[in-house]
Amino acid sequence: MTRFWPSFLTEIIKIKNSFAKWLILVGAFLMPAFVAFVALTKWKHLVNEVHDHPWALFSEMTWKGMAFFYSVFFIVLLICLYFNIEYKNNTWKQVFTLPIRKGQVYINKLLAVVLFVVCYYILFVPCWILLGYLLGAIRPQLQLTTHMPDLELLLQHCFHSIISSLSIIAIHIWLSIRFKNMIIPIGLAVFCSIVMVALFQGSAMEVKYFPYAYHYLSVTRPYFFHESKWGLLPEHEWYSLGFFFVFTLLGYWDFTRKFSGNQ
Numbered sequence: 001m002t003r004f005w006p007s008f009l010t011e012i013i014k015i016k017n018s019f020a021k022w023l024i025l026v027g028a029f030l031m032p033a034f035v036a037f038v039a040l041t042k043w044k045h046l047v048n049e050v051h052d053h054p055w056a057l058f059s060e061m062t063w064k065g066m067a068f069f070y071s072v073f074f075i076v077l078l079i080c081l082y083f084n085i086e087y088k089n090n091t092w093k094q095v096f097t098l099p100i101r102k103g104q105v106y107i108n109k110l111l112a113v114v115l116f117v118v119c120y121y122i123l124f125v126p127c128w129i130l131l132g133y134l135l136g137a138i139r140p141q142l143q144l145t146t147h148m149p150d151l152e153l154l155l156q157h158c159f160h161s162i163i164s165s166l167s168i169i170a171i172h173i174w175l176s177i178r179f180k181n182m183i184i185p186i187g188l189a190v191f192c193s194i195v196m197v198a199l200f201q202g203s204a205m206e207v208k209y210f211p212y213a214y215h216y217l218s219v220t221r222p223y224f225f226h227e228s229k230w231g232l233l234p235e236h237e238w239y240s241l242g243f244f245f246v247f248t249l250l251g252y253w254d255f256t257r258k259f260s261g262n263q
Contacts, residue, residue: 003099003100004104007098007100007104007105007108008108008111008112010108011108011111011112012112012115014085015085015116018082018085019081020078020081020082020116023074023077023078024078024119024120024123025123027074027078027120028121028123028124028127029123029131030070031062031065031066031070031124032062032124032127032131032132033127033131034065035061035062035065035131036058036131036132036134036135038061039061039135039139039142040138040139043139043141043142046142047141047142050142050143052147053147054136054142054143054144054147055132055144055147055148055149055150056150058135058142059149059150059153059157060220062128063157063161063219063220064216064219066161066215066219067161067215067219068215068216071161071165071215072168072189072192072193072212073189073193074120075165075168075169075172076168076172076185076186076189077186078113078116079113079169079172079173079176079185080172080176080185081182082109082113082116083109083173083176083177084182086261087180092260092261093261095261096261101256102255102256102259103252103255103256105255106251106252106256107252109173110169110173110248113169113173114166114169117162117165117169121158121162124158125154125155128154129149132149133145157218157219160233160237161215161219163218163233163241164214164215164217164240165215165240166240166241166243166244167214167239167240167241167242167243167244167247168211168212168214169244170243170244170245170246170247170248171211171243171247172189173247173248173251174247174251174254177251177254177255177259178254180262189212192210193212195210196213196216199213200216200222203222203224205224205225207222207225208225208227208235208236208239209239211239211240211243213236214236214239214240217234217236218234218237
């Protein structure tokens, strides 16, 4: 434990001068800003849908946009940029000369990525609220300044989105270990996102077994989709935890037994 914190903090510090840091900072602002801009330009159409729940409409637009178009690519790009720090600077051999086990290096990187995603959502919450109030001040007709956002629902969405992220995190950490070239995991994410759209268009219940769809399923329920809730989590989020467990073990084994940094 005495060696864990210094080595883990080193992993956090590594993104200080990388684009990964700016991806987290700007990413938390980007989707709320985009939705606010769309609402600002289409406010006349939205006024009829506001009723007594203006923040619910703003929330739905933001979360659907994030879940369907943004979150997966954000996580994949974040992981690729984070691992590319070692590849770009050719420092894997230096990392392996440190007085910590390879398994600990892998765990540090896994926990660092999870922390980065959590930080993204921590930054997202105030950005979303601030832009909502700014939108309401510019367009009072949307009634955002006369109502309070549902903070409990907002935090619930953040929690379930983080759980849904775990499967993608584990899969793409393993891919970043297997492939030095960032194009391969990014290309796979693009392909899987196309498959996800096809599954939704085809009203396929099998979408609950597809990790790249979990973000969307956590914030909205398609009309065709029915699943059980096991304890605190819906069925697909337990699958997300299962994928996380399996690919974390696979990545750990691959990293400690085979990985040399020259893939």
